[in-house]
Amino acid sequence: MIRKIQKITIALFCIFMLYLLFVCVNARVYEQSAILQTCQQQVYEGDRSLMENENIGQAGLPDWQKEDILQGSSLNLREDATENSDNKKVIYLTFDDGPSKNTPQILDILKKYDVKATFFVIGNNTEFGKEMYKRIVSEGHGIGNHTYSHKYEIIYSSKEAYIEDTEKLNKLILESTGVKPDIIRFPGGSNNHVCWKYGGRDFMEKLISEMQAKGYDYFDWDVSSTDASRAELGKQEIIDAVIKGVGRRQKAIVLMHDSAQKETTVEALPEIIKKLKDAGYSFKILKKGSYTSHFPQYMRNGHGS
Secondary structure, X not given: OHHHHHXXXXXXXXXXXXXXXXXXXXXXXXXXXXXXXXXXXXXXHHHHHHHHHOOOOOOOOOHHHHHHHHOOOOEEEEOOHHHHOOOOXXXXXXXXXXXXXXXXXXXXXXXXXXXXXXXXXXXXXXHHHHHHXXXXXXXXXXXEEOOOOOOHHHHOOOHHHHHHHHXXXXXXXXHHHOOOOOEEOOOOOOOOOHHHHHHOOOHHHHHHHHHHHOOOEEOOOOEEOOOOOOOOOOHHHHHHHHHHHHOOOOEEEEEEEOOOOOHHHHHHHHHHHHHHHHOOEEEOOOOOOOOEEEOOHHHHHOOOO
């Protein structure tokens, strides 16, 4: 009888210890959850503060666009006077990394649909490349500098290296077209973290300041076609990414590519244009002083503000 009582006591003790362990584990999980919620709230409040500091909160933006900002999308910090004078829906198609064999096809499509776009070009010192620079400009499209080499290990090794590479391309474009670009797009965007490897976390902030001091405007994007996410993305995936990304935006800069591998981007372009026109959008080029998108600082340096 005594042994039976002892066994029951031991069993009850074990059950009690298991219960205590369960309570402790759940308390720890709750504590971690509370910490996470606090951190998320701090990030949210930090982003809200960023909006206010940049006058975004006071800019009359629709709620969906404010939420885009809070979720880490680019900040649309400026619109020129002509674009502010009406409430039209505007798309800024942009093509990076050309010219290539796909560039003439894209230009043909744009001409067919009477659409203007902006090409952030890289260096191509061939007769074909020079002819493409000329055609882009002569047909009324915007032309921007995406660096000559587009090699991260070169351009992001120092501010001087980036400037030298940019000016090398500007010289080529000027000789080919008579136009010297004053708009740029950083390879990888201003929020790329590859440059940290070469110049440190604050490198991009310093580079942006340097390029702005030299008179350049830089452009990130609101919507990615995702055509650079794989070597070759399906035509329909590109169409869907653009249309979904544009959503209810009043204005949007769309990132696409016209490098040699992006044949499905060429295939997707007519349908993208038609769908956006049907939705009431017109198309404009980017230029110095126009509507722009800049990724938030915390996305560029990882400092959280």
